[in-house]
Each structure stands twice: as structure tokens, then as C-alpha cells.
Amino acid sequence: MTLDHTHDPAARSWLAAANAAGCDFPIQNLPFAVLRRRGSGEAFRGAVAIGDQALDLATLAGAKLLTGAAGEALTLAAQPTLNAFMAAGPDAWRTLRHALFALLREGAAQEAAVRSGLLPLAEVEYTLPARVGDYTDFYTSLDHAVNCMRIMRPDADAPANFRWLPQAYHGRVSTLGVSGQRFHRPRGQWLPPGASAPVFAPCAAMDYECELALWIGPGNAAGQPIPIARAQEQLFGISLLNDWSARDIQVWEMAPLGPFHAKNFATTVSPWIVTAEALAPFRLAWTRPEGDPQPLAYLDSPANRAQGAIDIRLEVWLETEQARQQGRGPARLSGTSFRHQYWSAAQMITHHAAGGCGLQPGDLLGSGTISGPGPGEAGALIELARGGQQPVDVGGGEQRGFLADGDTVILRGWCEKPGATRIGFGECRGTVLPAVDA
Ligand code: MN
16 A cells, blocks of 8 residues: 555645544545435435535536546446445546545635535435445454453463454344444343253343444455455455444354354444545554464465554444433443454455455455453453443443443544544444334
């Protein structure tokens, strides 16, 4: 990943809100979503965020300001899903990024025409940014894996295969939702403490998982691997993802095939996909601790070693029903960075395709829960509250061992470092509703 003028921290937009300190969407970001005016019944279409506005790409395409390859890429990105744009690959992505940057930059001659395509972010509603064919959830944070194992046994370690391959299971697409998703607490089989037979009842150990969503670009034909040297070309961008988890159901049902009811009732993603291009300044060396197995050859490359990690800061916030009623606002539960993840995005993509599996444009890979090494860096409540045994303070005298009905979990993400402009992911928000009557 190389940097160019679109990453220049000195660049400013003619839209003042985009230049404000702490803004998620400066001109260096330019993330993509699919949206329409809230409550309008209009067709959904692609958009790019700038400051406190969304640039409606269908309106922009109609203005015919872009021609040639940029115009073609704009036509794809303006559609009701981003799949065709994702399929077009890195050259098309970069061409459109550069063209949009030129239109939005301070002093752009086309300002008036572009301005007519702006919609206030406060007045839009979103849908999933792509038609997702397949969703896979990884399990690639060593800190998360070890924390979870040690709730049961203090000296436990991650499973033997964890340090050799990015573990994953196939997830469910029909219950994927965009930020704002509200879902009913699931029912399932679980074993009450001390019982010898399970019950079928509403989950009593509801949890979230703070993850990132990796959105796949062109993909690969079944049977054709994605060499790790080419994996970066397959990563269109990244958004936030909450992999809601019913822990009691999960513990009972997962041996030997993995989670089923525990995970398939809801998964929430944030609407804005921050492109791999925008994330380039925040890449870091990917390292493997001394004494740990080094990756097998198909999961190792000089580029992955040099810049496979990405410093994406993440926070989890919780707003309870009571906090909402009292106007208290959400409480911060934890914060960490994706830089600590044991396996990189490129390694996940390459490993996924390595066995013969085809990936398609718009496929979604969950990174796995992102937990960091320190206290307060855990990406799931089960870790923070030690399996419910040590409930955490969520403000106003309230505590949580697991989530209660009415709880809203908010994920936030951003990248920042000296010499680069801060870019943000916006929010991923979801609410647990009471279980439906049986
Ligand atoms: Mn997960």
C-alpha cells in the first residue's frame, strides 16, 4: 500500500465540516455506504461520506462531471448495492477515490454542482452496503481465545491449532443487519448451572463481540487459491461488526461443529465501509512473538510482515434502557486496537480460499472478536465480567454480567497517528429486545 496526495494531511475540503478536528469523515477518508433519505421510500443508492454529509453518487453520476474510467467506476458505485463496484477491483477503486477527492477538495471548480448532491447524514437511512452471498466469522485474537479459555480453567491455553491457522466457521447471512438493528433475544437449548439436562428457553447469557467486517472485492474461482502476495487486492474495505453471541446456548451446542443458534439470530455491521486505500497510512508491521510457530509458507510474505497489521482503534459502549430514560448516555466498556490481532486480514483471506473455496464480491469476513493484551481491552462482555461472575459497572448504579433486554451496544472505530489525518468508521449500534413468546 502506497501513500499519495489523497492521504496528505494538509488537504482540505470546501465543506467546512470535513475539516473539523475529530471528524470521522475528512477528505482523506471517503468511505462508501448505501442509503436514501430517511423515510422516503426512494431507491437506495451508493454514497460517500464527507464531513457531516453524504455525497449521493446517483445524483453525482447524473451531473456527468466524471468521464472515462472514473465515470464508469462512479456508475458502479452509485448502484443499490456496491457488489459491482467491489468486483471492479483496486484500479477502479483508486480511480474513483482520486476523482472524488478532486471534486471535494478546497478550490474545486465543480463545487456548486457537487454540493447539490449532498444529503445531511442526520437525514439518511442505510441498508446493507452489499448483497452478501456468504458470511464467515473468524476467531483470530489470541487474547480473546486465552481470556475465554481461562474463565473455565486459569491455566488454559488457546487450542493447539490456533497458532497455526486463522480459525473460522461459516455464518448466517439472512440475519445480517445494518447499524440500528433491533432483534429479539434468542431461544435455544442450554444447560442451567448444576442441571443434568438442558432447557429450551430464552438465552440468559446474552453477549456482544466487537469485530471488524472485511469486505471482499473481486474474489476467486473455486479451486483457485489467492496467494498471500495478492490478498491485499481482494480487500475492498473494512467496517465495524457486532457478532452477537448467546453464551449459554453456545457452550452447550458447539461441540463438535461450532455455534448454531448461539450466533445465527443477528449480526450487525456499520453502514460505512472505510476503504483499504484510506487505511494505508495506519498499516504496521505484522509480527509473531518469539517462540510461537511462524506461519506456514502460504500464510507468510514480506508484504504481510512489513504492513499486514492495521492500527484501528476500537471502543465498545453500552446504553441501558435506564440510561436512555434518564438521559445519562452510554457508558464506555472497553477499548483496544486491531493491531494486536494474531492473524492479519491478508492471512484470513488467503486461508479462506486456500482449501478450494471461492469468494465472491461482497462476501463478508468477520475478523473474530478483537481483544487486546491489557485489562479493559476485551472485546466481549464474557471476558470483562469473567463469565458473568464479576459484573461490570455500566453507570447509574447499574451492573451487567451479561446483556439485559433494552440494552444498546455501540461500537466505534477510528485511526489516528502523528503525521496523518484522523479517519473514523462511524458507529455500529444494535439493541436487544425481549424474547418473543414461545
Ligand atoms: Mn465472533
